[in-house]
Amino acid sequence: MSFIFIVIKVNATVNTGNFDLQSLRLFLLAAEAGSLTKAASQSNITLSAASKRIAELEKNFECRLFIRLPRGLELTAAGQGVVRHARKVLDNVNQMASEMIDYSSGVLGHIRVAANVSAVIQFLPNDLARFHQQHPRLRILLEEALSEDIVDQVDSGRIDIGIFADNVAASGIRTFPYRYDRLVLLVPSGHPLAHLTSVSFCETLGYDYVGLNQGSSLLRRISDAAISSGKILRVNIQVTSFDALCRMIQEGHGIGILPSGAISQTLHGQKLIAISLNDSWAHRTLKIGIHAENTLQPESEKLLRFLRSVK
Numbered sequence: 415m416s417f418i419f420i421v422i423k424v425n426a427t428v429n430t431g432n433f434d435l436q437s438l439r440l441f442l443l444a445a446e447a448g449s450l451t452k453a454a455s456q457s458n459i460t461l462s463a464a465s466k467r468i469a470e471l472e473k474n475f476e477c478r479l480f481i482r483l484p485r486g487l488e489l490t491a492a493g494q495g496v497v498r499h500a501r502k503v504l505d506n507v508n509q510m511a512s513e514m515i516d517y518s519s520g521v522l523g524h525i526r527v528a529a530n531v532s533a534v535i536q537f538l539p540n541d542l543a544r545f546h547q548q549h550p551r552l553r554i555l556l557e558e559a560l561s562e563d564i565v566d567q568v569d570s571g572r573i574d575i576g577i578f579a580d581n582v583a584a585s586g587i588r589t590f591p592y593r594y595d596r597l598v599l600l601v602p603s604g605h606p607l608a609h610l611t612s613v614s615f616c617e618t619l620g621y622d623y624v625g626l627n628q629g630s631s632l633l634r635r636i637s638d639a640a641i642s643s644g645k646i647l648r649v650n651i652q653v654t655s656f657d658a659l660c661r662m663i664q665e666g667h668g669i670g671i672l673p674s675g676a677i678s679q680t681l682h683g684q685k686l687i688a689i690s691l692n693d694s695w696a697h698r699t700l701k702i703g704i705h706a707e708n709t710l711q712p713e714s715e716k717l718l719r720f721l722r723s724v725k
Contacts, residue, residue: 435503435504435507436457436467437467437468437470437471438471438500438503438504439457439504440453440454440457440459440464440467440468441467441468441471441479441496441497441500442497442500442501442504443456443457444464444468444480444487445480445487445489445493445497448486448487448488449486449487450464450465450468450487468480471496475492475496477490477492478490478492478493479492479493479496480493513553523551523552523553523711523712523713524552524553524554524555524713525552525553525554525555525574525575525711525713525714525717526555526557526572526573526574526575526714527554527555527556527557527573527574527575527576527577527717528556528557528558528559528563528564528567528568528573528575528576528577529556529557529558529559529564529576529577529578530558530559530560530561530564530577530578530579530630530631530700531558531626531630531655531656531676532579532595532632532673532676532698532700533577533578533592533593533700534556534558535656535673535675535676536593536595536673536675536676537592537593537675537700537724538556538577541720541721541724542554542556544720544724545717545720545721548720549713549716552713552716552717554717557573560629560630560631561578561579561582561630561631562578562582562629562631563629564576564577564578564582564703565578565582565583565584565586565587565703568587568703568704568705569586569587569705569706571705571708574704574710574711574714574717575702575703575704575710575714575717575718575721576702576703576704577592577700577701577702577703577721578631578700578701578703579631579632579635579698579700579701580698580699580700580701581631581634581635581638581695581698582631584701584703586706587703587704587705587706588703588704588705588706589701589702589703590701590702590703590718590722591699591700591701591702591722592699592700592701592702592721592722592724593699593700593724594697594698594699594700595673595674595675595697595698595700596673596674596690596696596697596698597632597635597671597672597673597674597691597695597696597697597698598671598672598673598674598677598688598689598690598691598696599613599615599618599669599670599671599688599689599690599691600659600660600663600669600670600671600672600677600686600687600688600689601663601669601686601687601689602663602664602665602666602669602685602686602687603685603686603687605669605687607621607669607689608687608689610689611689611690612689612690612691612692613689613690613691613692614691614692614693615636615639615640615643615671615691615692615693615696616643616645618669619640619643619645619646619647619648621648621668621669622648622649622650622667622668622669623636623647623648623649623650623668623669623670623671624649624650624651624652624653624659624662624663624667624668624669624670625649625651625652625653625659625670626652626653626654626656626659627652627653627654628652632671632672633649633652635695635698636671639693639695649668650667650668651667651668656672656673656676656677656678657678659672660672660677660678660686663686664685664686671691671696673698674688702718702721702722704718
């Protein structure tokens, strides 16, 4: 038996020193508009200058970024890849510029925080306002994210402090209790369960549910509870926010489970009825997480101490 070995040698190089931010912005405008003419107009440059910049980008990448069509532009596969990276580059540059403006105006430090929607809706608005009153020259950069993603961001060092649900694995980072909340069943007024003051989760599984999006710790919690009970959770509609969940329940698309503090007060008691859940898992702990080894900067340490002390 004989074998044939094929060796492919790649000599392609990309000259990153020739990139400039204006060309990347122009490229993104052209990609979004599907038109170089529109992108040139929005960038306040001539069409010929815009065409030259795009041609230089393609020369540096050694591949075509657009397919020229009679009525506009269409991204190539390479162009789609550049879109993703260009957005990240420009976002980072904008964040850098914003932070430098803060420092020049007297800000003493930035704290990167990510929190799940339950913490953002229920607790952080008040807690961060109180912290800002005590430390007005510290800037908190808060991002809402899914609990699993928050743990990953803490572990990788992309954020300083994370706040997430207690049913997410977080063995690789240091954690502390932050706040406790209570999950309730939400039904529209007039629903067969609306007359109850408390109910077990199993009793609700004969009805359609409105749930949060895939990946949310709350959806995982109720899905796991359904599996443990040996019954099926029928999620009729999935949404990305508690407000949308309340609206869908109000209009009769199903029932749902969410933290009691996240229920829209304008709807609670009139169009929506909150019913206590008897299940032990309905009482949750929101956790604070920090990197297992990296030492927090002094400004982040101040926020950590504050969040651990709030009630």
